[in-house]
Amino acid sequence: MNEEVQFIVDSAKENMDNAIAHLESEFLNIRAGKATPSMLNGVKVEYYGALTPLTQVANVNTLDAHTITIQPWEKQLIPEIEKGIMTANLGFNPMNNGESVIINVPILTEERRKELAKHAKAEAENAKVSIRNDRKEANHELKKLDISEDLLANAEIDVQELTDSYIKKVDALYVIKEKEIMTV
Known part of the structure; x- marks a missing residue:
């Protein structure tokens, strides 16, 4: 694979890693009933x-x-x-x-738990939007390169597969956090 293409894909991966790291730090700020x-x-x-x-x-x-x-x-x-x-x-x-x-630290009410779960869902959605923006940026950068259509198509497929895997990570993190919040 072309070095420029690889650089763009690696850059997108790094940005997506940052989105996951940010989501994890936001999830730490959402309390789940235990004092920390x-x-x-x-x-x-x-x-x-x-x-x-x-x-x-x-x-x-x-x-x-x-x-x-x-x-x-x-x-x-x-x-x-x-x-x-x-x-x-x-x-x-x-x-x-x-x-x-x-x-x-007061024990969470059912209503407050649902509110926190909704907040966690919003943070997960923000992470997904960030990941999709990273994909869009990577695809935009790839189209600027002077490469063959086949190489461009393969690179776009790589970026899409990367995006899909990070979206799955966000979903998995959210499921864990939601369970943690809703468990009494």
Whole structure:
């Protein structure tokens, strides 16, 4: 196969890998009932005038399946941590005991589970759109090349097979996440 063609196909594969990686990171942000430190990844805290990720100013751990504890490295950060959690709008109500911040993660209702599953489905669809856009871009780049029609047709088939395999990966990831969300 022509080097330029191979480069375009490899580039499309890399972009599709990025779409899958992004989907996986988005799925980590969708909670499935169990408390995990990653639930607070998006929380920023005002620290010496700069918004700083929570994990850079405190230890974040789970005590049990429904409790997250945040142990700040400096006690005066406790109000800022509580404010950051409230600002992140995660639906948590932080409490402090003077030493650390404690978050009780509520058990998900059936309605909330369905809402989260719908959100996960939307993220999966976004990943599919991204993968299809990568296919479209690759096909567009292939058509710009000065190659034979047979080579172009074969390259387009390769790109389509690649697209189909990544769409299947997205579907598989969604099925796993949906099951995780809907399991009580």
